[in-house]
Amino acid sequence: MWRSLLLRGTTRLLQVVDPRFLHQRHFSSLCLRSVTHRLIRRPSCVPRFHGTGCFLAHSGTRAFRKDAKSTVEFPVGPITVTEIKQYIRSKDIPFHDGFSCLHIPSIFIDSSARKDSFSMFIDKTTGQFLCKDTLLEGSWEDLQDCLEVMQKEGQDFLSPHVLLGYPHSVEEQEERERELMEVQRIWSSAVPFTDLPEDEAQLVKTMFQITKVTNATLKKFGVRVFKPTKSLVFPWFSGPNTSLKGVKLLSAQNGEAEEVKYNEAMVPKCSSYYNLFGLPLVSRMDSEVVLTGHELDTLAVSQATGLPSVALPRGVSCLPPVLLPYLEQFKRVTLWLGGDIRSWEASKIFSRKLGLKRCCLVRPGEYRPCPMEALARGKNLGHIIKTSIPAAHKSIVSFKQLREDVYGELLNTDQVAGVKWTRFQELNRILKGHRKGELTVFTGPTGSGKTTFISELALDLCMQGVNTLWGSFEINNVRLAKIMLTQFAMQRLEENLEQYDYWADKFEELPLYFMTFHGQQNIKTVLDTMQHAVYLYDINHVIIDNLQFMMGQEHLSVDKFAVQDHIIGAFRKFATNTSCHVTLIIHPRKEEDDRELQTASIFGSAKASQEADNVLILQEKKLVTCPGRRSLQVTKNRFDGDVGIFPLDFIKSSLTFSAPIKGKHKLKKVHNKPENEDVESSDMSVKKDEGKKENVNKTAKNPRPVKNPTKGK
Numbered sequence: 113m114w115r116s117l118l119l120r121g122t123t124r125l126l127q128v129v130d131p132r133f134l135h136q137r138h139f140s141s142l143c144l145r146s147v148t149h150r151l152i153r154r155p156s157c158v159p160r161f162h163g164t165g166c167f168l169a170h171s172g173t174r175a176f177r178k179d180a181k182s183t184v185e186f187p188v189g190p191i192t193v194t195e196i197k198q199y200i201r202s203k204d205i206p207f208h209d210g211f212s213c214l215h216i217p218s219i220f221i222d223s224s225a226r227k228d229s230f231s232m233f234i235d236k237t238t239g240q241f242l243c244k245d246t247l248l249e250g251s252w253e254d255l256q257d258c259l260e261v262m263q264k265e266g267q268d269f270l271s272p273h274v275l276l277g278y279p280h281s282v283e284e285q286e287e288r289e290r291e292l293m294e295v296q297r298i299w300s301s302a303v304p305f306t307d308l309p310e311d312e313a314q315l316v317k318t319m320f321q322i323t324k325v326t327n328a329t330l331k332k333f334g335v336r337v338f339k340p341t342k343s344l345v346f347p348w349f350s351g352p353n354t355s356l357k358g359v360k361l362l363s364a365q366n367g368e369a370e371e372v373k374y375n376e377a378m379v380p381k382c383s384s385y386y387n388l389f390g391l392p393l394v395s396r397m398d399s400e401v402v403l404t405g406h407e408l409d410t411l412a413v414s415q416a417t418g419l420p421s422v423a424l425p426r427g428v429s430c431l432p433p434v435l436l437p438y439l440e441q442f443k444r445v446t447l448w449l450g451g452d453i454r455s456w457e458a459s460k461i462f463s464r465k466l467g468l469k470r471c472c473l474v475r476p477g478e479y480r481p482c483p484m485e486a487l488a489r490g491k492n493l494g495h496i497i498k499t500s501i502p503a504a505h506k507s508i509v510s511f512k513q514l515r516e517d518v519y520g521e522l523l524n525t526d527q528v529a530g531v532k533w534t535r536f537q538e539l540n541r542i543l544k545g546h547r548k549g550e551l552t553v554f555t556g557p558t559g560s561g562k563t564t565f566i567s568e569l570a571l572d573l574c575m576q577g578v579n580t581l582w583g584s585f586e587i588n589n590v591r592l593a594k595i596m597l598t599q600f601a602m603q604r605l606e607e608n609l610e611q612y613d614y615w616a617d618k619f620e621e622l623p624l625y626f627m628t629f630h631g632q633q634n635i636k637t638v639l640d641t642m643q644h645a646v647y648l649y650d651i652n653h654v655i656i657d658n659l660q661f662m663m664g665q666e667h668l669s670v671d672k673f674a675v676q677d678h679i680i681g682a683f684r685k686f687a688t689n690t691s692c693h694v695t696l697i698i699h700p701r702k703e704e705d706d707r708e709l710q711t712a713s714i715f716g717s718a719k720a721s722q723e724a725d726n727v728l729i730l731q732e733k734k735l736v737t738c739p740g741r742r743s744l745q746v747t748k749n750r751f752d753g754d755v756g757i758f759p760l761d762f763i764k765s766s767l768t769f770s771a772p773i774k775g776k777h778k779l780k781k782v783h784n785k786p787e788n789e790d791v792e793s794s795d796m797s798v799k800k801d802e803g804k805k806e807n808v809n810k811t812a813k814n815p816r817p818v819k820n821p822t823k824g825k
């Protein structure tokens with residue numbers, strides 16, 4: 113019996129990996145082995161599914177312990193909720209149809225001992241399950257395996273202890289124990305806020321700018337102070353006995369204009385552990401919750417309104433599906449994630465996962481800052497929550513409904529323009545930033561450095577918290593990660609191997625994931641994988657290198673343009689539907705060597721440039737004096753129409769492209785002429801009127817004090 117279960121496990125493919133795997137020399141075989149070892153994770157050993165699949169790879173004398181937070185074991189085919197329901201019905205299991213999950217009685221607890229009769233949750237999108245009583249988690253296939261076994265054996269529950277023999281390496285076990293000890297050490301040496309002398313407590317509150325938060329609130333949420341690092345400690349409790357599973361340490365630093373800047377550290381590492389802050393204070397009877405993006409915001413909401421409130425562990429960067437079961441009991445979820453556009457965008461995306469119908473969103477704005485600021489400014493938080501807007505989308509709207517959105521965009525021009533690159537200022541100048549939901553088409557001559565350049569472009573964004581998924585079909589993930597790591601460290605690591613671990617550790621913390629496809633792929637499989645990764649990791653940027661690998665071989669002679677158009681259309685739709693930015697690398701047609709590429713050089717019909725929001729071309733002018741010189745030309749920019757070109761110098765040791773020394777190349781303005789007419793490859797050319805840009809920035813920093821009659825009522 114077990115043999116067959118394990119064999120079945122081997123058939124599952126690992127299709128998305130995160131960078132922490134990429135040091136491994138025998139990646140795929142190890143992954144498969146880890147799947148065969150494991151049927152379901154045991155919480156005592158592996159507290160969450162993010163920690164599953166840990167394994168060891170040895171290379172010479174070095175050993176890498178990999179914490180497989182984000183391996184995704186795909187269902188053999190994507191599962192639908194109808195299929196899940198059909199299967200469960202076929203096993204005569206009763207279920208409740210929840211918002212994001214189906215609820216069934218736990219199969220790991222004897223029916224006579226079940227406290228809550230429906231304590232097991234099956235994610236409607238992925239089929240992953242979580243038993244809240246035992247904290248067991250697993251994939252849809254795992255669950256099916258369990259149910260088949262139960263049926264065969266005629267049992268009405270399975271003992272987790274018999275079932276879950278997952279051998280952990282000594283190193284893994286030690287690491288886990290170390291982390292738990294560290295959690296305990298911090299927690300026990302931290303001082304409960306209310307035990308601090310009043311003057312010290314006031315000092316801490318002033319430092320964190322939380323003077324309006326009462327001691328009673330801090331006590332209620334169990335907030336402590338860790339003196340050695342002058343940090344606030346927020347506990348994460350979970351499990352049936354509400355035991356301490358982790359802590360978040362928050363330190364405060366004075367930023368510009370007397371604003372406080374917070375730094376966070378988490379134990380266990382943030383990438384391997386997720387929990388909702390404030391969960392133990394939620395009663396089983398509560399049917400309403402306010403979801404915030406920060407622990408301090410949860411304190412503010414709770415104190416000011418008395419409403420149940422929980423905080424997302426990693427703020428607006430993600431809502432891991434593993435947390436969804438804990439939010440199932442609420443009939444109304446108000447998302448108040450912060451006071452900026454990023455929080456607003458995140459709340460719209462997260463509400464899809466939570467079920468639109470029960471979600472209400474607090475729209476950020478002058479009168480609705482983040483909850484802690486609202487408390488500090490004496491605002492009526494209850495009113496703000498009451499007047500939050502339903503997330504459910506109406507297909508026909510009037511301007512009355514849109515006017516707040518329009519106002520928000522006008523007020524926050526800079527944020528609306530997207531995430532700015534730190535390494536490519538010229539690109540900021542032309543494109544203004546990297547925005548959600550757009551499609552960027554990128555082309556350039558064969559071997560000109562497209563992959564290398566896009567790698568750095570994406571890395572820059574990823575380093576700023578843009579959750580990134582790579583689909584590299586041409587070069588394998590190890591090579592790609594090597595390029596990215598070199599660009600990250602900005603040096604030739606081959607010559608500085610002693611620094612490898614230092615950089616690899618930092619690199620591991622990036623929200624970066626890789627699809628494990630290689631060579632020709634079916635577009636549907638790729639899109640399903642992307643969809644799945646967006647759901648699991650809130651991916652904001654997908655890079656596809658390159659489109660030709662989805663074209664298939666057999667149809668090429670039939671109508672390759674139609675195939676390409678179809679693929680581009682599918683990526684366009686994906687970007688729009690998921691609010692995820694897709695960067696698509698497309699090979700150009702064969703051009704004459706001495707001619708610059710233009711939008712029309714993109715292989716295929718005009719569909720690519722029509723569908724794209726941005727078209728970027730890596731121009732290669734073969735100069736004897738400067739052979740590595742490239743230029744990046746933006747030939748389409750739907751956001752504000754600015755197009756232009758600027759030079760890129762290639763630094764071979766770090767594989768990076770940087771803007772040449774200032775003064776060497778003068779900025780050249782061009783009019784918005786048809787592409788390529790005014791291109792001089794060594795000049796930086798921006799069509800834009802610079803004065804206009806200055807104004808935009810000023811507006812963003814000092815918003816017009818126009819009173820909006822619809823606001824603040």
Ligand SMILES: Nc1ncnc2c1ncn2[C@@H]1O[C@H](COP(=O)(O)OP(=O)(O)OP(=O)(O)O)[C@@H](O)[C@H]1O
Pocket residue numbers: 556557558559560561562563564565586739740741742761762767
């Ligand atoms: N500006 C440059 N000057 C010289 N070499 C470069 C430059 N940019 C990249 N390279 C090197 O050229 C090689 C090919 O680069 P890369 O794979 O990024 O090109 P590509 O355009 O993606 O190729 P392909 O057309 O095959 O997809 C790599 O070894 C890379 O380090």
